[in-house]
Amino acid sequence: MIVVGLTGGIGSGKTTVAKQFESLGVPVYIADNEAKKLMNTSKVIKRKLTELFGENAYVNNTLNRPYLASIIFNDKSYLEKMNAIVHPRVARHFKKWVAKQNTVYVIKEVAILFENGGHKHCDFVITVTAPLALRIERLLKRDDTTKEKIKAIMNNQLPDDEKVKLSDFVIENTTIPNTIAQVEKIHKQLLAKDK
Numbered sequence: 784m785i786v787v788g789l790t791g792g793i794g795s796g797k798t799t800v801a802k803q804f805e806s807l808g809v810p811v812y813i814a815d816n817e818a819k820k821l822m823n824t825s826k827v828i829k830r831k832l833t834e835l836f837g838e839n840a841y842v843n844n845t846l847n848r849p850y851l852a853s854i855i856f857n858d859k860s861y862l863e864k865m866n867a868i869v870h871p872r873v874a875r876h877f878k879k880w881v882a883k884q885n886t887v888y889v890i891k892e893v894a895i896l897f898e899n900g901g902h903k904h905c906d907f908v909i910t911v912t913a914p915l916a917l918r919i920e921r922l923l924k925r926d927d928t929t930k931e932k933i934k935a936i937m938n939n940q941l942p943d944d945e946k947v948k949l950s951d952f953v954i955e956n957t958t959i960p961n962t963i964a965q966v967e968k969i970h971k972q973l974l975a976k977d978k
């Protein structure tokens with residue numbers, strides 16, 4: 784099974800692109816969704832996050848996202864500790880998921896890939912890019928957030944030009960029809976790599 788990592792900075796359009804691959808029949812694993820599910824269900828993760836962040840990590844048994852975000856996006860050492868708890872468990876969950884798929888390739892959408900060496904576990908990597916100002920504009924429209932919060936997150940992510948250098952494919956997410964055309968082209972190339 785060919786594993787294709789799909790990454791990009793915050794607001795680049797990863798999820799939008801992932802849905803386009805899905806509509807072509809490609810199984811898509813959204814690592815962030817699975818990570819959040821595991822953070823709310825795995826007893827080990829809950830215990831470890833509570834040890835790390837204190838009792839406020841969960842409210843009514845649900846992950847206290849604003850609280851965690853306010854810590855980890857302002858202190859890299861906490862971000863790294865949280866990732867060390869969550870990411871290996873997501874990786875194990877992904878392995879089991881892949882084993883159940885039956886297509887030429889699968890897409891793994893993951894916000895943090897090169898930053899933690901995750902690209903080494905992918906056969907190919909696609910990076911989604913968009914101009915910074917456009918990403919910020921799209922995020923301000925989508926989320927109840929601020930430019931400052933977005934920039935704090937961006938500061939923890941590898942810059943686009945670094946990601947592009949390390950990628951096999953790049954999708955410039957400008958207009959939707961243009962993006963769909965790029966997805967269809969890459970899809971054909973990936974199907975041709977059937978091994």
Ligand SMILES: CC(C)(COP(=O)(O)OP(=O)(O)OC[C@H]1O[C@@H](n2cnc3c(N)ncnc32)[C@H](O)[C@@H]1O)[C@@H](O)C(=O)NCCC(=O)NCCS
Pocket residue numbers: 792793794814815818819822846847848849851852855862866869873893894895936939
């Ligand atoms: C820290 C949490 C609770 C903050 O939640 P919140 O709703 O405020 O933010 P949201 O999930 O929308 O994330 C905002 C952006 O931060 C970036 N981001 C998320 N998690 C991480 C991370 N572990 N490391 C670096 N950047 C991250 C992504 O670009 C994302 O789009 C949440 O991001 C989380 O649970 N993260 C852990 C899961 C994870 O590691 N996901 C990323 C890859 S699997």
Ligand SMILES: Nc1ncnc2c1ncn2[C@@H]1O[C@H](COP(=O)(O)OP(=O)(O)OP(=O)(O)O)[C@@H](O)[C@H]1O
Pocket residue numbers: 791792793794795796797798799800894921922925956957958959962
């Ligand atoms: N080509 C496009 N044209 C217009 N709007 C777009 C386009 N691509 C994405 N968007 C919008 O921009 C926002 C961000 O896109 P999306 O959620 O796919 O990004 P993401 O990279 O998955 O974000 P995050 O890093 O926060 O998970 C969404 O509201 C989406 O609908």
